[in-house]
Amino acid sequence: MPILPCPDIDEIVDFYRMLGFERTYRQTRPNPYVAVRRGGVELHFAGISGFDPEQSYGSCVIGVEDTAEVFEEFAAGMRAVHGKLLLSGIPRITRPRRRKNIGNASGFSVIDPGGNWIRIHQHMSTGAAPSDATDPLARTLENAVVFGDSRGDARHAAKILDGKLAKAGPATPPTVLAEALVYRAELAVRLDDPDHAEALLTRLRALDLTEAQRTSLTETLATAADLERDLRDIRGDRPV
Known part of the structure; x- marks a missing residue:
């Protein structure tokens, strides 16, 4: 098992307790552990x-059967303590998304107070699937997720996604555009740019989606709702 670094073992314990872990061992001498x-x-x-x-x-890397289930459990603990998801800085969490660099299986990451990346991946035997991305924006979104969520380079992920979003037109599938807008809004939150995040979510709300498309975008639209709540928290104007 890994032995990961941290500046403060008690801070680490508090963080992981929030995620549903229990402390099984602690020492301060001869070395904190x-x-x-x-x-x-x-x-x-x-x-x-x-x-x-x-x-x-x-x-x-931690392999699990269902990344969404684990994420929701972690997210519930985080919201109970902080009132929101921690999406920027250290510590933070990313949301489950299919990643082409792990066989298109679902994955998300927890970056703990020690800066350690705890990568929660769906087991390859059950989660891997070939990519069906054919639209240029969809392919760029796949690449952006690798940079933003796997490599932690939100700025580069935003840059490559902005280029394709600027070229999106009538031929762009609305579901692909919606997914790209929501992910780009999340990147904007990570980059401490709430104004741009709000503009992207406004663009999302303006999309003329059918009921079937909304159903297929259930998780994406739920993420958008979470981001809107996070933005209200950032601006200090949470509804009473």
Whole structure:
């Protein structure tokens, strides 16, 4: 099992308790060390004085059957503590999406207070599937997800997506455009650009989607609703 770095073992324990883990071991001498467990998953951390989470290369992969279920459990814990999802900075969480760099299986990441990337992937035996992206925007969205969610480069993901969104026209499938707008809005939140995020969600609301298209976009539209709530929190104008 991995031994991941962190600047403060107690901060790490508090974070993982929020996600449903329990502490199974703790020591402060001769070196700070802690272990947490959730079901069959166990993570160990070494406390390093002065460690900078921004410079962490710590990472591990956890295989699960259903990434959406695990994400919702993590998200519920995060909202219970913080009142919202943490989407930017450290710590933060990404949402489950199919990723072409893991066989188009679903995955999301948790970046903990130590800057470690805990990558939650659907088991390849059940989740892998060939990509059906044929539209240029759909293919670019796949690439943007790899950069933004797997590599943590939200700025580059936004840049390549902006280029194709600017060229989207009547021939662009509305469902593809909706998915791209929502992901780009999430990237804007990560990049601390709430005005642009709101503009993208306004563009989303203006799409003339059929009922069947809305049904196929259930998760995407739910993400958009979450982002709108996050933006209200950012602006401090949560409805009473």
